[in-house]
Amino acid sequence: MSTHKPVIGITMGDAAGVGPEIILKSFEHDIVHDTxxxxxxxxxxxxxxxxxxxxxxxxxxxxxxxxxxxxxKEAIDxxxxxxxxxDLKIGEVSAAAGDAAFQYLSKxxxxxxxxxxxxxxxxxxxxEALQKGGHxxxxxxxxxxxxxxxxxYSMMLSAPNLKVIHVTxxxxxxxxxxxxxxxxxxxVIQLAHDTLTKAGIQNPKIAVCxxxxxxxxxxxxGNGEEEEKIIPAVEQAIALGIDVxxxxxxxxxxxxxxxGDFDIVVAMYHDQGHAPVKVLGLEAGVNITVGLPIIRTSxxxxxxxxxxxxxIADEQSLVEALxxxxxxxxxx
Numbered sequence: 001m002s003t004h005k006p007v008i009g010i011t012m013g014d015a016a017g018v019g020p021e022i023i024l025k026s027f028e029h030d031i032v033h034d035t036x037x038x039x040x041x042x043x044x045x046x047x048x049x050x051x052x053x054x055x056x057x058x059x060x061x062x063x064x065x066x067x068x069x070x071x072x073k074e075a076i077d078x079x080x081x082x083x084x085x086x087d088l089k090i091g092e093v094s095a096a097a098g099d100a101a102f103q104y105l106s107k108x109x110x111x112x113x114x115x116x117x118x119x120x121x122x123x124x125x126x127x128e129a130l131q132k133g134g135h136x137x138x139x140x141x142x143x144x145x146x147x148x149x150x151x152x153y154s155m156m157l158s159a160p161n162l163k164v165i166h167v168t169x170x171x172x173x174x175x176x177x178x179x180x181x182x183x184x185x186x187x188v189i190q191l192a193h194d195t196l197t198k199a200g201i202q203n204p205k206i207a208v209c210x211x212x213x214x215x216x217x218x219x220x221x222g223n224g225e226e227e228e229k230i231i232p233a234v235e236q237a238i239a240l241g242i243d244v245x246x247x248x249x250x251x252x253x254x255x256x257x258x259x260g261d262f263d264i265v266v267a268m269y270h271d272q273g274h275a276p277v278k279v280l281g282l283e284a285g286v287n288i289t290v291g292l293p294i295i296r297t298s299x300x301x302x303x304x305x306x307x308x309x310x311x312i313a314d315e316q317s318l319v320e321a322l323x324x325x326x327x328x329x330x331x332x
Contacts (some may be wrong), residue, residue: 005037006118006329007066008322009111011104012042014130015084016097017303018313019123020050025315026322027058027076035326038121039069039077041104041111045086047078053311066116081107090309098129105140109147112294118329119295120144121321126303138170141289144296153291154188156195156264157277157300158324162257163264164273165192165290176269177211177225185233185266192264193242195290199327204263207253208234208246211268215247230268286321288328295328297321 010026013019023040024047032038040047044062051057059075069077083100108120122140130137137143145153156165167188168176189206196204208230209215212222219227230247237244246266254276257265267273277285277300285300299317307313 008038009108009117011122013123014126014303015046022315022318024054024056037071041079044078044080091305095132098133101125102135119325121325122298156288159280159285180229182232189237206244207262208266209250210247214249297325
């Protein structure tokens with residue numbers, strides 16, 4: 001691995017949730033300092049308050065630009081946007097916190113576009129707060145796509161022994177089935193192939209889920225969705241030289257992938273792909289937006305308002321997200 005330490009901007013997410021706590025706890029892990037030059041984009045006063053919940057003794061170093069960061073092991077550099085009151089209510093939906101979460105991400109995207117940071121790693125935001133704050137997006141992924149002018153992208157979830165990429169994500173199941181078409185399925189297969197190839201996996205083995213039980217079982221289930229929407233894409237991908245199989249029954253495919261038969265699964269809709277990853281443990285999963293011009297990884301859990309402010313939130317998903325951001329960041 002390169003000795004270059006990429007610069008990673010960590011966005012605080014919704015400051016009323018567990019984001020500030022898991023960020024502080026992540027900086028206690030040597031791997032963060034040893035492999036990256038990471039700093040926080042958020043509110044320094046909120047980070048200071050979170051020290052009370054986590055027992056962190058690190059100094060919060062306020063900066064205005066990444067070039068001012070010291071990346072000292074005993075301090076946490078925070079690009080302080082100073083948007084929120086230090087006594088922001090914890091564990092409650094807040095328009096102010098939702099707007100701030102958007103501003104942190106917007107700043108990170110600007111820095112990435114300018115080459116000031118090599119990757120973005122995001123703590124969770126709250127969709128209701130985000131929209132109350134005036135930003136009508138379903139989540140991080142859609143903001144990133146909009147602010148980078150990206151038309152085609154996909155969500156990839158990564159956990160030990162299991163990677164899943166999605167054809168559709170934040171839409172209802174009926175809409176998802178309607179939106180699936182051969183062009184989109186082929187695009188996501190190619191995206192999976194390109195992403196894993198860049199990550200060093202030669203000729204990755206890709207498996208594609210069916211839509212119906214038993215992948216339709218030759219027309220026994222459903223209305224021919226596999227034949228219409230998936231099989232043409234798989235055939236085209238094979239013709240392009242991609243090692244892909246499908247459509248395969250989703251009820252056995254994830255087991256086979258964890259066993260090592262495949263490198264990545266192409267899931268057709270949100271829960272088909274998310275549920276198997278989350279069964280492996282919320283602390284293990286990482287959310288990666290692929291197809292963007294910049295690298296973005298994220299925890300694969302929400303703001304956890306119910307435990308915010310208690311200091312018990314597990315930081316492992318954020319540590320893993322930072323590790324993957326380092327792996328995927330452009331090598332210099």
